[in-house]
Amino acid sequence: MSDTAAELDRNPEDDLGLSPDFVRTVVDRIDAGDAPAVRKLTADLHPSDLAELIELLRPDERRTLVAILGPDFDLVALSELDEGLRDELLSHIGPGRVAEALADLDTDDAVYLLEDMGAEEQRELLNRMPEEERTQIERSLEYDEDSAGRLMQRDIVVVPPHWSVGQTIDHMRESVDLPETFFEIFVVDEAFHAIGTVPLSRIMRTKRPVKISDIMDMDQTLIPAAMDQEEVAYQFEKYNLVSAAVVDEEERLVGMVTVDDVVEVIQEEAGEDIRRLAGVGDEALTDTVIQTARSRFPWLFANLFTAAIAAIVISAFGVSIEKMVTLAILMPVVAALAGNAGTQTMTVTVRAMATRDLVEFNVRRVISREVLVAFLNGIIFAILMGIGVGFIFGDWQLSGVIAVSMVITLGFAGLSGILIPLALDRAGADPAISSSVFLIALTDAVSFLAFLGLATWLLL
Amino acid sequence: MSDTAAELDRNPEDDLGLSPDFVRTVVDRIDAGDAPAVRKLTADLHPSDLAELIELLRPDERRTLVAILGPDFDLVALSELDEGLRDELLSHIGPGRVAEALADLDTDDAVYLLEDMGAEEQRELLNRMPEEERTQIERSLEYDEDSAGRLMQRDIVVVPPHWSVGQTIDHMRESVDLPETFFEIFVVDEAFHAIGTVPLSRIMRTKRPVKISDIMDMDQTLIPAAMDQEEVAYQFEKYNLVSAAVVDEEERLVGMVTVDDVVEVIQEEAGEDIRRLAGVGDEALTDTVIQTARSRFPWLFANLFTAAIAAIVISAFGVSIEKMVTLAILMPVVAALAGNAGTQTMTVTVRAMATRDLVEFNVRRVISREVLVAFLNGIIFAILMGIGVGFIFGDWQLSGVIAVSMVITLGFAGLSGILIPLALDRAGADPAISSSVFLIALTDAVSFLAFLGLATWLLL
Structure with a gap:
């Protein structure tokens, strides 16, 4: 068996x-x-x-x-x-x-x-x-946790610039304490400042008498040991790095970060963003039921309060709903579309911040772009909803009210979708972590307010 | 200037x-x-x-x-x-x-x-x-697009196993058509079958007369050229690879994939999942307003129909709402919590599928875990909502109705949150791409049905 x-x-x-x-x-x-x-x-x-x-x-x-x-x-x-x-x-x-x-x-x-x-x-x-x-x-x-200093490997191959390729190869053959695999060697001056690197493939292809200083790259990306791992990953991705020197505050070489650790970081951070946007903590499938339920509770609890705000807005229009029950039927449709349009913008914003496509220089342009997109879709859905409601309920005044609410709420949702993560980021918080709570609270409240308010004012 | x-x-x-x-x-x-x-x-x-x-x-x-x-x-x-x-x-x-x-x-x-x-x-x-x-x-x-064959680099260093380290180094010094950087050399037999690899760092540290066959690793990860890039990335991440041999259908070496391309793939795929869950297409910040509005339209349009289903469910209870306007005030709260609980489960599921933590072997266990978590939080929020509604509205029958609806809808949301992406995956679709549309349509409809239905049956 x-x-x-x-x-x-x-x-x-x-x-x-x-x-x-x-x-x-x-x-x-x-x-x-x-x-x-x-x-x-x-x-x-x-x-x-x-x-x-x-x-x-x-x-x-x-x-x-x-x-x-x-x-x-x-x-x-x-x-x-x-x-x-x-x-x-x-x-x-x-x-x-x-x-x-x-x-x-x-x-x-x-x-x-x-x-x-x-x-x-x-x-x-x-x-x-x-x-x-x-x-x-x-x-x-x-x-610090999640810093380059934690990620780095301390056993590295370091040579002075005046060494020859032959000396370097012999040094590596004799050393015992080398890392398991490495892809470049680091060149330092007498004070151990990082001054260059040579990829192993180049050493391999160069004749023994050639000096290291003649073949080294001086344009290397130096990673400060205190740099956050997310920023380390960004550098690796942007410059297609395989390993990079880690330096202390005096630019002295203290270790290297290799790409296999960075791959792990990228996966982790991507998973973090996606989970935070959905209000899930750092849970793993191997967590117990109790651990998982507990990690998801805070978000649902926060959601209870934001939903209560929406309920308060609706309760202010109780009399209108009693008079015209159609309002209760249509109000979740307005709120659903606004919530979704806002989530779209918010997701794009959070992602663009993570990949550093959204930076100080283009932030105004991106904000106006998002608001324009939101208004454009707002107008299209205003027409679609207006026509639909007009035909189904035979009430063209109600149709006008829902159309106007649609433009207001979708435009507002687009604006909130970009401003909320930006504001969280400025305040030093992770833009992904609680954007959705604020966003949905806002879009729900504004949707109910706009639709029920306009209806009460114009129809009743 | x-x-x-x-x-x-x-x-x-x-x-x-x-x-x-x-x-x-x-x-x-x-x-x-x-x-x-x-x-x-x-x-x-x-x-x-x-x-x-x-x-x-x-x-x-x-x-x-x-x-x-x-x-x-x-x-x-x-x-x-x-x-x-x-x-x-x-x-x-x-x-x-x-x-x-x-x-x-x-x-x-x-x-x-x-x-x-x-x-x-x-x-x-x-x-x-x-x-x-x-x-x-x-x-x-x-x-195919997105296959290992597209990702791979064709210029690679290939040697027979009987060569010595010295011969290998000389060969590399003489070749002109080598890749810009590489980290390992590949060993092949006469038929060009991939039989081993040697990391450059090991070649560097070995004396010239040693035979390649004596220092090569035979346990290498072979990537079929037709493999999807997402699976390539998974292999790299799992086995901490820096480069890997790509082979054709007869296991003959045709090229290599290097980790810098894989880092790009991982970022792309992570961004894809996060955007798809939010109903955003493959847009970039440099797209125009019209392109962006168009790429976001389909999801909002689909959402219009799912919201319409919710509206139809509500309209079936129009008489109940007219009699008891509190129902209209509370129904979005039930729907919001169910939608969020479902989104939490769905996000964890989609992510676990992407990182292959959720596989055939543990799928039943994970499903029952998710349902248990959902019921547990369902019971807690049933108690919270029940007490809140009882005190605020002074109606302990309504409080009972909302508590029972909470358990039903949160349990249902948990189950849908895992079954929908699983079903989409079984059907060959990307589990991220449209899970949310189905999920929110279902949780909304079930929330309104459970809460308004129970209220109509028990209170009116």
């Missing part, structure tokens, strides 16, 4: 990641407590696949798997896990083993595993590590 | 990209037709910064800038521009110059510039290119 299981295709061509059959077989063997089969099945898994497998398991199965694998459990897989899971599993593995594994990792990966732990746990692990690695990690941890 | 202007800081530390002052100065000189100053100001701009500058200009200023720069205009900047702008500017630059520039680019960048052109324009440019480059580009263009 376990022998045929081990032959199962881990990754058939029509499927990325682990095949459902493979996962099912492993789960089956875990549940049966068949340790040899589990070990055999998972022996050749890439750490990323092992992490994927762990995320698909139930909590009890995860603990069993880690217990079965024991010292064979590849701790590199931990850095690919959701944060909650990572901390849970770390507490199941003895601190001695974790400290050992951490010392073997590149500094950036070790920092990634350590940074979310409690202070005590972190201290315990650091104390168990060799002094050199400990000092490097401690220095990285001094930088 | 133009001299001090040239000394303006292009990129002060507190600002990423071009400084507003720099942009303003350039615009000022362009508008004044001061060609020498414009040339001086833009002479040392990185192509990415030149592209950023172009995107910030008005259409007439763009044409003036391109005319002023003439043959000094770095065509590499074109590949960093929004699609619409790229095509516009290409038509201003003579085909002779474009063809020349294309031949100098790596195949992936040349394909990127060519793929969106009209067939005739494309033909004309290809005919002007040297045969070798033309054939390579034509072969890449045969692959």
Whole structure:
């Protein structure tokens, strides 16, 4: 049984990641407590696949798997896990083993595993590590969370400009403490200031006697260690970087950021924006029901208050609705379109701010563009709604009222859709995080006010 | 004037990209037709910064800038521009110059510039290119849009396994047609099957006589040329790749994808999801007002119909609303909360599908989790709303009705939020593209039906 299981295709061509059959077989063997089969099945898994497998398991199965694998459990897989899971599993593995594994990792990966732990746990692990690695990690941890200093790798290849290509190659052949992979070497002056870089491919193609200073690029992108990771990602994307030097406040080289970490940041930040716009916290599919319900509660609760504002506006026109119930039928249509038009503008704005397409220089032009777009669609939908309402209810005065409300509310929605995220950004807040609450509260209130107000004034 | 202007800081530390002052100065000189100053100001701009500058200009200023720069205009900047702008500017630059520039680019960048052109324009440019480059580009263009074949670079370093490190280095020193930068070399057998890779950093650190077969990695990720770019990005992210071999159907090596192109894909796809969820097409800030209004119209139009369904549901309860106008005041609150709870679930689902955290194996578990979360929040908001309505309106029967409606609609919203994107995905559609239309139509209709229906049945 376990022998045929081990032959199962881990990754058939029509499927990325682990095949459902493979996962099912492993789960089956875990549940049966068949340790040899589990070990055999998972022996050749890439750490990323092992992490994927762990995320698909139930909590009890995860603990069993880690217990079965024991010292064979590849701790590199931990850095690919959701944060909650990572901390849970770390507490199941003895601190001695974790400290050992951490010392073997590149500094950036070790920092990634350590940074979310409690202070005590972190201290315990650091104390168990060799002094050199400990000092490097401690220095990285001094930088702010989500800064380039946390992302960076400290083991880098650094040479003086007067060295030859041959000397450089020999130096690399002799060094032991190099990063696992790297793509360029950094050139520094006597004070360790970053003055240039040479891609490995160029070193490879240059004759040994040539001087490094003759082939180095002096136009490099320097990343200050305090730079936010989102800005680091922007630099990498804009200038198509693969690695970049990280410097301290005196422009001295302290490490490098590599693109694989940046890819992670880009995915994270994109996911953050999309979730924040929808009022979802930093949740993962592996979170429990209670954790998830709790993370979604605040947004729904805020929404309760904004919806109450809309209800108050409507209640001010209770008498009008009693006289003309058609108003109650049509008012959600006006509010729905305004809410959607506002959301469109807001999404484009938040996205353009994230990709830095919207900057100080063009902000006025973009605002007027958005307002024009909103009015243009406002006029089109005013005509469509006006005609529709006129024919369906045979009331051409009501038709006029809804048409005028449409232009007012869609124009207002467009303006709010761009001004709210801009204002949040100016105030130092993330423009994605709560724009929708304010936006929908505003568009709802204005829609009901415009439509019910105009109707009361002109029709009743 | 133009001299001090040239000394303006292009990129002060507190600002990423071009400084507003720099942009303003350039615009000022362009508008004044001061060609020498414009040339001086833009002479040392990185192509990415030149592209950023172009995107910030008005259409007439763009044409003036391109005319002023003439043959000094770095065509590499074109590949960093929004699609619409790229095509516009290409038509201003003579085909002779474009063809020349294309031949100098790596195949992936040349394909990127060519793929969106009209067939005739494309033909004309290809005919002007040297045969070798033309054939390579034509072969890449045969692959589907958004496939790995389009993304890949065809100039790669390929060696047989029996070569030594020294032979490999000498080969690279002698080759002329190598890519601008590369990070690994590929090992193939006689039939050109990809059998291994060696990172440059390892070649660099190994002594010349060592055989390639002794240091190559055999566990490489092979990318089929037909693979969709989104799946390519997933592989890169999951396995932290920097470059990967692209193979044809017979697993023969045809090129490589590098991480800089993948970073672009990840940004694009993340932006696509966020825009599609909000019902915005593939628009750019540089699109005109008419283009933008047109791209947003379809979603608003669809929303008109879904809102009409809600209106029909309400109209069925016109008599109830006339009797009890409080219903009209409270019904948008129920609908707003249900819509938001549904959007939360839908966003998490769409995102989890994009990052492949939601797969066949865990789909049932995730569905039940989402429904449980929805019911849990449904019960909490039922209590909150029930108490609030009871005290405000002094009507504890109405309070009971709204509480029960809350549980029903939030539970329903959670279920729809996960089932709609799943169903769209099963049907082969993008789960992001129109989930919201269906979702809000459903949650609105169910909210009004549950609340007004229960109220009519129990209270009137």
